[in-house]
Amino acid sequence: MSDPNIAGAAPARSYPCQACGATLEYAPGTRMMRCPYCRHEQPIAHAGREVREHDYAELAQLPIKPRRLAGTLHVFVCPGCHARTESDTLSEKCQFCGTPLVAEAGATERIVPEAMVPFGIDRNGARDALRRWTSSRWFAPSSLKKVTEAETFKGSYLPYWTYDADTVSDYTGQRGDYYWETETYTVTENGQTRTETRQVRKTRWRHASGTVSRFFDDVLVAGTSRVAARQLDKLTPWPLERVIPYQEEYLAGFQTVRYDIEPESGLELAKQKMAEVIEDDCRHDIGGDEQRVSWVDTRYFDLTFKLVLLPVWFLTYLHGGKTLQVMVNAHTGEVIGQRPYSAIKITAAVLAALAVIAIIAVIILKAQSGG
Secondary structure, three states: OOOOOEEEEEEOEOOEOOOOOOEOEEEOOOOEEEOOOOOOEEEOOOOOOOOOOEEHHHHHHOOOOOOOOOOOEEEEEOOOOOOEEEEOEEEEEOOOOOOEEEOOHHHHOOOOOOEEOOOOOOHHHHHHHHHHHHHOOOOOOHHHHHOOOOOOOEEEEEEEEEEEEEEEEEEEEEEEEEEEEEEEEEEEEOOEEEEEEEEEEEEEEEEEEEEEEEEEEEEEEEOOOOOOHHHHHHHOOOOHHHOEEOOHHHHOOOEEEOOOOOHHHHHHHHHHHHHHHHHHHHHHHHOOOEEEEEEEEEEEEEEEEEEEEEEEEEEEEEEOOEEEEEEEEOOOOOEEEOOOOOHHHHHHHHHHHHHHHHHHHHHHHHHHHHO
């Protein structure tokens, strides 16, 4: 009996080297595919189309495709050794011969990626970024600076939704304007009481209402729940103005994570991000010295979306019996992640600081006694 959690097997696409017959991989930072064995390069043809935004209303017209439940796997059939590799990704490497495998997104996905930012730095560039990051960590144990090589250093494309919208928002609130009043108070000093005055700032509140509008371009929402959104937010900014049309060749040699957050759910998260900006617009429109926004009603027009793939290098490493993770923005080189602290270095720093304080105290005491 077949496993219900495994989707049907399908041939995976690979790219043979014209020089030696091995399998090509995408070469980060280029428009080339490169053989990891003979180093032969082959250019990636231009997609022949432009990146476009999709009308949000299109979602209702898309054909229904069964979405994977948590843990559901797609089966790649390797064109090299014909082995079957189970995965829940769009691209992987054959677990037996290492051949880069790329699935046809249109065959399995409700929404096919529209655009992507290809890997801009290769594995060595990611290691260089990691070295700079580890060397700049205060109170990091010496062992952290050695974490630059690992078989767990993996490049992955992550799915993101982007949303564009024209918004018009009606609001009500209050405007607060400062004014000053003279306040009289008594002071008792040496048994004598006297009256003094002081200026006290107060706020005069009055009703405010109005309408603000704003166009939002490429509001970015992670389309995967595999990595915490608060962590992914630290990898920003992404150069979305440099996206190119989606092409499978750029996936070869890298893992590509399928989205598990649907565009409808992503839109709600995008609206939360928009709401923060809209509230700031309302406060600016209210003016005054302080503002209170009590109600906002936003209407969305010309709402569009697209699915974008963004590149990240992942490194997991063990330290003190704990598994820690580091991520590198594979276009800008920005590094974020978990880091350990050296108790020895922190203790040494505290003792050094106390020693300096003690020396200064001794100098001051000698100066006072000499005077």
